[in-house]
Amino acid sequence: MSTELFPFSGNEQKSMAFTPILDGSVYNCRTKWNVAAQRWYLDITDNSGRRQLTIPIVGSPADYDINLLVGAFSTTKMIWRITRGQIEVIN
Template sequence: MSTVNYPFTGREQKSMTFSPILDGTVYTCQMKWNIAAQRWYLQITDSSDNTVMNTAVVGSTTSGCINLIEGVFTATTMIWREKNGQIEVAS
């Protein structure tokens, strides 16, 4: 199992984009602030710019794990370690 970390503290002033490998395919992920909900959302699109998922982001503690992409991707996990300021993508 390998893990790739992407820096994200949740205090960013603008959206952040990164391109992880999820279940063997490269996707584009964007963290977007929703002003009405006052929270971050994760939007994942494929290479044809089709939205695969759009979900609210929930931070995990250092000991607990909330998989942001559960139910859509089966071989990969994505966890936001809010305290560490990292998004962990493991496959």
């Protein structure tokens, strides 16, 4: 099991792009702040630009994992750890 860490503070002024390995393939991820909903969303696209997933980002507490990829990817977990200011991708 390996873990990739991507810094993400949740600051509404700073969107973020990163390219994690999800289920063995590289994907493009981008965070976007939705003003109307007052929350972050995560867009995941493959290398050809096709959208794979758009989901609201839910923060996980230090002692519990909320997997953002549940039902979309079978072996990879993605967790936003608010207290650490990072997104964790666990393969």
